[in-house]
Amino acid sequence: MNTLHRIFALVVKELLAILRDKKSRFVLIGPPLAQLIVFGYAATFDLNNIPVAVYNEDSGAVSRALIARLAGSPHFNLMGYIERDAQIAPLIDNKDVLMVLHLGPRFSADLKRGKTASAQLIIDGRNSNTALLALGYLRAIVTDFNIDWARRHGKPGPPATLQMRPWYNANLLSRWFVVPGIVGLLTLVVTTIVTGLSVAREREAGTFDQLLVTPLRPVEILIGKSIPGILIGLIEGSFIIAMVVFWFEVPLRGSLGALYLGMFLFLLSAVGIGLMISSLAVTQQQGILGAFLFLVPAVILSGFATPISNMPEAVQYLTLINPMRYFMVILRGVFLEGDSYALLFDQYWPMAIIALVTLSLAGWLFRRRMN
């Protein structure tokens, strides 16, 4: 009873320390919201309005029909026509267009004689991902054109065709992939920084010694310092989940309970890491830098933006100690694939172990510092 009472008092004190200051309060609420909106809209790999120029040396109606398909696609934005070879390089070099479609003077004639007409495409490869995706979109337009043309001229189509069906995300919206990940990203950042600075701030202000002379035991101090981090993380997380569902309209197909179990374990491990940083850092600057040295690799190696399966094997093993890796699978599993507890079991237990290890380590470091 006494213990609970003391911990409760410390939790209240911690929350007050964070929330009392107007600027700290704003930092916890304003920026995450702004980030969610901005990143929710900006962090997309889908391409639309790709600027493209056309260099058409052909005078036939067929080439114009192909260009009309390009101009009508929402993915492309036809910036204009050019008339000379020499105009291509400056347009691409200066990033005025991402690609130039070049139809030679024999385009219509070749098509009419039943020969393959070639369409040259020059793409700016500075961003290789964009280049590949843009090429994919244009390829789809040409394939459609080919099938229509063959049909209208009574030619047989290809003997076998692909029937592609993407599951869980039929329209392949990358927003559905990125936005649920932001739940993990923002809760991790907020929780790590709140807990990572909690001890260092007291050290700098000199109140840490005062805390030590109170009847609070080290374990109680530790618990009292972790609860505010978890509370703030849970509240922010819930708010972001609501935004993801109601504002961004990403489907939530699985069980909310499975999601919250994952979030709780995730926050526990984040708090453990934050407290470890906190007990090692002497100044707030070191606390922030420590948090950063953890946050950046944790985000990069989590599968948030780029798939873990693309990483070299050694790095893939390294990701196993990253709690965010597991939470990303849970988020996407629950949101898009409709997963429930059983399918996510393999994600829960590693986070539980990480939480256990980091919290005990934090406790040990903390006691050593105090003695």
Place this chain on the structure above:
Amino acid sequence: MNERAASRMRVVGMIRKESLQILRDPSSIAIAFVMPVVLLLLFGYGVSLDARHVPLGVVVEQPDTNTASLIGAFQRSEYFDLKSFDSIHAAQQAFDLREVFGIIWLRNDFSEQLLSRSNAPIGVIVNGVNANQARIAEGYIQGVWQVWLGHYARSRGIELTLPVALEPRIWFNAAVSSRDFLVPGLIALIMTLIGALLTSMVVAREWERGTMEALMVTPIRIGELMIGKLAPYFVLGMGGMLLSVATAVWLFEVPLRGSFWLLSAASALFMLVALGMGLVISVVAKNQFVAGQIAIIVTFLPAFILSGFIFQISSMPEAIQFITHIVPARYYVAILQTLFLAGDMWPIVLSNCAVLAAMLFVLLAVVRRKLHKRLDA
């Protein structure tokens, strides 16, 4: 002592004080030299948007020579690792457990339909959760399909002419390797980190401890104070930049096609802008906790997401595109990707540098005003 000599003495003194402070706190050195290396290694080795060795499940309900030739075409592709399943149910189970990224499904009447030329369907299921990877994998699957069609037609003596064939030529990055554009962009991220985060924290600490007021009562002028504070961090940041460029060129073999001197000059300008942002944040926040949070949120994350470093700016909604114009990293990323992969393209470099210079001017004006006000108060 004349006025100019006194001023120089004050600036030199200030620089010495800041340098000592950096050397004394190992965390500053860590962020300037350890962080760039760690980040570059992480990104260079860990981040790739390419799809290689994508695990695909294969279900062939009635194997024969036709299905073997099609599956063989997938086997030869370096983009896929195939795994056979007896039934579509078994394959779907592996799909649900994320053991395979997609399934190729040839039903038992595949060959029959193929021979009767009635558009035999090749069923392809891909996991669409990661839409980007799904699209790229679809592109590769399409490529394999087209190559196989050509082989098949030739082996049967069927005339198969594609009405229009697309001949893509990818400039600047013929191998379409994502590392070649991620690593240069990363330099912008690292310099933002050193410039804005470190500076804002350091100056906020002076406010917090009250040593800023102590500095203000010395005869030092605002301009001298700013130069003295920024110079050591400028050197630190440029050191981080050189380290990053060396790693990019020698370890990751990213081509540096433009001039190194032009790159250094543009980097120096961006470094000043980042330092300016750090100063503004510290003056506004005056508290390390808040300064650190603001620095991460208004400098680091935008440099990551809104700079065109990974995500294409022209595809963002217009309101967001508008916001990207006030992100300095956007201009620096354009310069970096151009200088590394394309070469010295003066119009791009100059126009982006001009914007950075304008930003620097505005930032310094803001700092000057804010600091000045504080002195009066």
